[in-house]
Amino acid sequence: MKHIKVFGPGCKRCETVMQMVRDTAAELGISVEVEKVDDPRAIAMAGVMSTPGISVDGMMVHAGGLPDPEKLEGWLRQ
Template identity: 60%
Template sequence: MKDVKVLGPGCKRCQATEDMVKAEAARLGLKVQVEKVTDYAAIAGYGVMSTPGIVIDGKVVHAGGLPKSADVAKWLAA
């Protein structure tokens, strides 16, 4: 099971990112645990200054702007 954190204040882009992660995981048949992190101090703790951000198994894989579905699938499959 992959541990995924979506970093952001809860804006539309952050919600779209969370939905995209869940959709790509389902498409790939992967089990993921998705957690939303909205605390700015916690987000900054990952070194992310622009949101949304994605952390997979403790590693920041994306920060700032809406990611592409293909990239999300690649990150989840790795």
């Protein structure tokens, strides 16, 4: 199971990213646990300067804006 964290204050883009992760994982048949991190201190400690940020199994893979769907697939397949 992949552990995904989505870092952001709860904006519409953050919610969209969470849904993108869930939808993509379901399409690929990959089991994921998606955690929303909205604490400003935790976001800063993770090094996210622009939200939403995404980490996969503890590795930061994206920050700022919506991720490219093909890149998201690649991160989930790793």
